[in-house]
Amino acid sequence: MVDKGKELYENVKKKIETSQEEGTLENQFGKFWKMACTIKTRQHDLRYLYEDTSREFVERNKDKFIVMREEFVNHMESYVEKCINIMRKKNFIVHYAKTNEEAQKIFMKELADNKIIYKSKSTEAKDIGIIDVLKKNQIKIKETDLGDVLVQLFNYTLPSFQVGPGAHFTEEEIANKIKEVYGVELEPKAQAIVEYFRTTFRKELLNDVKVSLTSANAISAEDGTIVLGENEGNISLITRATEKHIVVCGITKIVPNILDAVLMTQLQSRINNVSFNYISLISGPSNTSDIQGTSVQGMYGAKEVVVILVDDWRTKAAKENLVYADILKCLGCKSCIFPCTASRAFGNIFASKYGLGATAIIRDYIHNGIESAVNSGLFLCTGCENCYHWCPVSINCGEILKSLKKEATDKGLAPPDLEEYKDKIFKDKNPFL
Numbered sequence: 501m502v503d504k505g506k507e508l509y510e511n512v513k514k515k516i517e518t519s520q521e522e523g524t525l526e527n528q529f530g531k532f533w534k535m536a537c538t539i540k541t542r543q544h545d546l547r548y549l550y551e552d553t554s555r556e557f558v559e560r561n562k563d564k565f566i567v568m569r570e571e572f573v574n575h576m577e578s579y580v581e582k583c584i585n586i587m588r589k590k591n592f593i594v595h596y597a598k599t600n601e602e603a604q605k606i607f608m609k610e611l612a613d614n615k616i617i618y619k620s621k622s623t624e625a626k627d628i629g630i631i632d633v634l635k636k637n638q639i640k641i642k643e644t645d646l647g648d649v650l651v652q653l654f655n656y657t658l659p660s661f662q663v664g665p666g667a668h669f670t671e672e673e674i675a676n677k678i679k680e681v682y683g684v685e686l687e688p689k690a691q692a693i694v695e696y697f698r699t700t701f702r703k704e705l706l707n708d709v710k711v712s713l714t715s716a717n718a719i720s721a722e723d724g725t726i727v728l729g730e731n732e733g734n735i736s737l738i739t740r741a742t743e744k745h746i747v748v749c750g751i752t753k754i755v756p757n758i759l760d761a762v763l764m765t766q767l768q769s770r771i772n773n774v775s776f777n778y779i780s781l782i783s784g785p786s787n788t789s790d791i792q793g794t795s796v797q798g799m800y801g802a803k804e805v806v807v808i809l810v811d812d813w814r815t816k817a818a819k820e821n822l823v824y825a826d827i828l829k830c831l832g833c834k835s836c837i838f839p840c841t842a843s844r845a846f847g848n849i850f851a852s853k854y855g856l857g858a859t860a861i862i863r864d865y866i867h868n869g870i871e872s873a874v875n876s877g878l879f880l881c882t883g884c885e886n887c888y889h890w891c892p893v894s895i896n897c898g899e900i901l902k903s904l905k906k907e908a909t910d911k912g913l914a915p916p917d918l919e920e921y922k923d924k925i926f927k928d929k930n931p932f933l
């Protein structure tokens with residue numbers, strides 16, 4: 501296994517070297533990312549909107565978030581059951597999937613013979629393997645969030661920032677790409693680019709969506725309401741102007757009640773220093789009783805709202821108190837990467853197919869094992885614990901990564917230099933010699 505450790509170390513080293521080469525995609529991303537992290541950690545950008553800074557908002561509500569998440573994690577099964585029962589009463593079609601594979605099968609069954617799906621940004625869909633399955637079955641994925649539209653346009657396959665996946669492309673690059681792909685000449689300005697997508701894409705979203713896919717920012721167990729926050733309006737369009745809206749998410753998106761769900765969604769916007777322009781509360785499929793009081797489903801909005809709640813690793817992690825069990829409390833805000841020393845230094849090298857930073861590496865470990873986590877840059881984590889101090893629910897990702905590093909070291913997967921250093925400490929009984 502020591503040879504495997506060397507091989508993984510060489511892989512990561514090669515990625516770092518590429519990221520240091522001027523002109524590579526990794527280098528371009530790294531420069532953007534350092535700047536983005538600096539801006540995001542300032543946390544005062546929204547002061548013109550609110551009386552408090554985003555950080556003050558987080559600190560003020562921190563205890564509430566911790567209690568809310570612990571309450572859910574300690575009573576996970578009863579909250580899931582409660583949530584499913586109320587959702588079914590409200591005419592949602594609800595599936596509980598024990599594993600990701602089961603969720604993928606249910607999803608494909610719900611998709612039936614549709615060959616196109618319109619989706620919003622969703623790390624959960626990646627995590628649950630839905631995107632891989634769609635690709636394998638040659639289903640056309642139509643991204644609707646502009647960031648993801650750009651990623652698709654550029655055929656960008658490197659890990660990117662989950663919240664703003666296309667933010668590192670420059671206006672010139674986007675205008676050139678549009679010219680290359682669509683033959684349309686645009687002024688390289690954000691306004692002109694947005695206008696182009698508005699005029700070409702919006703009509704399609706309003707007229708032709710049969711099936712749409714979203715995740716959920718949070719789901720209230722008390723009344724089954726799904727909360728979705730966004731800025732662009734794409735989620736509002738594809739969840740209304742569609743025949744079938746499919747929601748796929750882990751059971752950890754469930755919170756005790758609607759106030760918790762809205763607060764959690766607000767937190768996800770404030771801590772990322774964005775202000776959601778739309779927050780949708782979806783409590784069932786479109787319905788009317790306007791003709792003689794007869795309830796008919798599917799007026800203007802979605803005829804069916806299908807919810808696939810996925811367990812996979814979650815109940816097991818709680819019951820067996822696995823090393824990553826704390827991640828069950830995660831609100832999915834993705835903000836722990838802003839103050840992360842490894843993320844700032846290594847951009848999309850300290851990352852996996854699930855996104856940037858510690859949480860993406862932990863996901864990689866959960867789904868693909870320790871070798872994959874090492875290959876994603878596990879040992880680049882400095883152990884600084886900035887993630888812990890930043891996190892609104894005090895999850896110590898640094899501590900989880902430390903346990904994973906120990907597992908990797910026990911299996912001979914640590915970088916050779918560290919192996920040598922370890923042997924030296926054992927030999928000399930002194931780390932400073």
Ligand code: SF4
Binds near residue numbers: 830833834837893897
């Ligand atoms: S672990 Fe990261 S993504 Fe999860 S709640 Fe904490 S800061 Fe947010």
Ligand code: SF4
Binds near residue numbers: 880888
């Ligand atoms: S402990 Fe590791 S994951 Fe956490 S902020 Fe520091 S370098 Fe990043």
